[in-house]
Amino acid sequence: MGRKFWKNTEVGVYRVLMFLATSIIAIALLLIIVSILYKGLPSLNWQMLTQVPKGGYYFGKEGGILNAIIGSLYLSFGATILSFIISLPLAVYINIHRAKQKRLVNTVRFLLDLLWGVPSIVYGAFGFTIMIYFGLRASLLAGIITVTLFIIPIMVRSMDEVFKTVPKGLIEAALSLGSTRSETSYKVLSRQCIPGIITAILLAFGRAIGDAAAILFTTGYTDYIPTSLSQPTATLPLSIFFQLGSPIPEVQNRAYASAVVLTVIILIISIISRILSRKYYQERIK
Amino acid sequence: MRDFFIKIFRIGRKIKDQFHSSWMFICFLLILVLPFILGFGLLYKSNVLIREQSLLQLLFSGNWHPLKGEFGFWPFIVSSLWVTILSMLICGPVCLLSAIHLTHYAKKWVLKLMHPVIDILAGIPSVIYGVWGILLVVPFVSRMGASMGHPNSGYTILTGAIVLSIMIIPFVLNILIEVIRTVPRELSEASLSLGATKWETIKYVVLKKAFPGIISSFGLGISRAFGETIAVLMVVGNVVKIPTGVFQPGYPLPALIANNYGEMLSIPMYDSALMFSALILFVVVTIFNMGSRYLIIYSEKKI
Structure with missing residues (x-):
């Protein structure tokens, strides 16, 4: 009798602990979003979203963070497009052209996983050395290249995971009907996986727009909206970071408001990709 | 005439295929060499420093005086270790449970609730976690320290570890769920049919079978935490001092790089020193990653 009692207590205690652990995770997310919105929303206004910093902005005077919003969008769109041009071919290449060489493909996957794990600050430092080597200054272009390197593994691996689920028969059917391998890649495999590909792109875009460490060295910071690739560019994460470092409370409040903007962008991306991936599972050929 | 056009069309398709295939191959080569370029680039830049001072002295000396040309990375390495291990101690049990x-x-x-929660947590940028840390965790730690007899500003190793542990939860949790799901059903069914309760089955069969996977998920978590x-x-x-307790400020390696890139080019050898710390990060993170992934692959083969 006593043994059974202890057994039941053990299970009970662990079940409570497990439930607590899960709730902690949910509560943490709730706390993050609520605290950011609570602190940031009061200082968020239209002026902040539509103006660039004016003179004395960093002492609490007029202005906004439009430069950082636009800069972040430029940077992330540029990096996402550039890495898409490299990632999609690579992902189909290891799934169609080299599909037979299992060892090679697995090695590439392993390398990509390693690259995924490399911290973004290392990419930043590396990008900086290359920049110095070629005599470039901190600029939008340097930032785009660094972020591209940093999100390629993310994009390739997530596309790869989607491509893996495509039935072999579909590809074999396309090849046996006489289409070339690249036609099979782009017209059959990629078309079949469009929602998955878009999810991968959104994931990479979210990473690109949220990352601060990789662009800290390479993109610099200005108060203007960049008009060419060779100009330094302000970005949202860095603008939050710099404004928060200011001792003036008004500027700090603006940092919280900028954090709201960034959080909302990330939430929108996350919602779109959820909707898409749900649709994907309904519509794909099994 | 018709044959001619068909021929042209065929050649066109071939050329297109060639073009695409060669572009794919170029991308493929790029990814194959990228890790090596990364490593060698950093090594090349930090070479100046390594040649000047012995590796042991660089790693284990506590003298950090860039202006005098003394670069001892020990305070930063210790801080990094403290933050990483502490955050894993918080995150590990929570994630496993x-x-x-x-x-x-x-x-x-x-499940329906937690899937988006984990996804969103994984997507939140690290700067937002930082803002949240300043808003909530810093005052919390400050108050906690005061009540425990360690008055502090709130900007401590413990604060960093708490923020970090929340950041890596989605990452570790996703791998753990995957690992536990891959334990074959037959094993737990056999255990259940022999009269074990559900909890006993989980404790003695599922967790035992998943053990290498659990360890490697923690390894991946550590490597993620180390570079954040x-x-x-x-x-x-961010105080250069060897920390001796969790309520003291620290200065991890990534913070060192991020904080000092401005002065990097004005002090001799400083850039080399910062690249050296990037190299340390790269090497440590890659070793942890490799070890953990090998463990996963190895254990999957065994099952």
Whole structure:
């Protein structure tokens, strides 16, 4: 009798602990979003979203963070497009052209996983050395290249995971009907996986727009909206970071408001990709 | 005439195929060499420093005086270790318990709720975690320290570890769920049919079978935590000193790089020193990653 009692207590205690652990995770997310919105929303206004910093902005005077919003969008769109041009071919290449060489493909996957794990600050430092080597200054272009390197593994691996689920028969059917391998890649495999590909792109875009460490060295910071690739560019994460470092409370409040903007962008991306991936599972050929 | 056009069309398709295939091959080569370029680039830049001073002295000396040309990375390495290990101690049990809950006990609605929660947590940028850390965790730690007899500013190693542990939860949890799910059903069914309770089955069969996977998920978590920059930098205090307790400020390696890139080019050898710390990060993270992934692959083969 006593043994059974202890057994039941053990299970009970662990079940409570497990439930607590899960709730902690949910509560943490709730706390993050609520605290950011609570602190940031009061200082968020239209002026902040539509103006660039004016003179004395960093002492609490007029202005906004439009430069950082636009800069972040430029940077992330540029990096996402550039890495898409490299990632999609690579992902189909290891799934169609080299599909037979299992060892090679697995090695590439392993390398990509390693690259995924490399911290973004290392990419930043590396990008900086290359920049110095070629005599470039901190600029939008340097930032785009660094972020591209940093999100390629993310994009390739997530596309790869989607491509893996495509039935072999579909590809074999396309090849046996006489289409070339690249036609099979782009017209059959990629078309079949469009929602998955878009999810991968959104994931990479979210990473690109949220990352601060990789662009800290390479993109610099200005108060203007960049008009060419060779100009330094302000970005949202860095603008939050710099404004928060200011001792003036008004500027700090603006940092919280900028954090709201960034959080909302990330939430929108996350919602779109959820909707898409749900649709994907309904519509794909099994 | 018709034959001619068909021929042209065929040649066109061939050329297109050639073009695409060669572009794919170029991308493929790029990815194959990228890790090596990364490593060699950093090594090349930090070479100046390594040649000047012995590696042991660089790693284990506590003298950090860039202006005098003394670069001892020990305070930063110790800070990094403190923050990383502490955050894993917080995150590990929470993730393991939650992963068991989500895979074996949770009701449908909990799963439906937790999937987006984990996704969003994984997507939140690190600077937002930093802001949250300053808003909530810093005052919390400050008050906690005061009540425990360690008055502090709130910008401490513990603060960094708490923020970091929340950041890596989605990462570790996703792998853990995957690992626990891959334990074959037959094993737990056999255990259940022999009269073991559900909890006993989980404890003695599922967790035992998943053990290498659990260890490697923690390894991946450590490597993620080790390189995290902005969020930690914002809350950890950034004081060059070897920390001796959790309520003291620290200065992890990534923060060192991020904080000093401005002066990098004005002080001799400083850039080399910062690249050296990037190299340390790269090497440590890659070793942890490789070890953990090998362990996963190895254990999957065994099952």
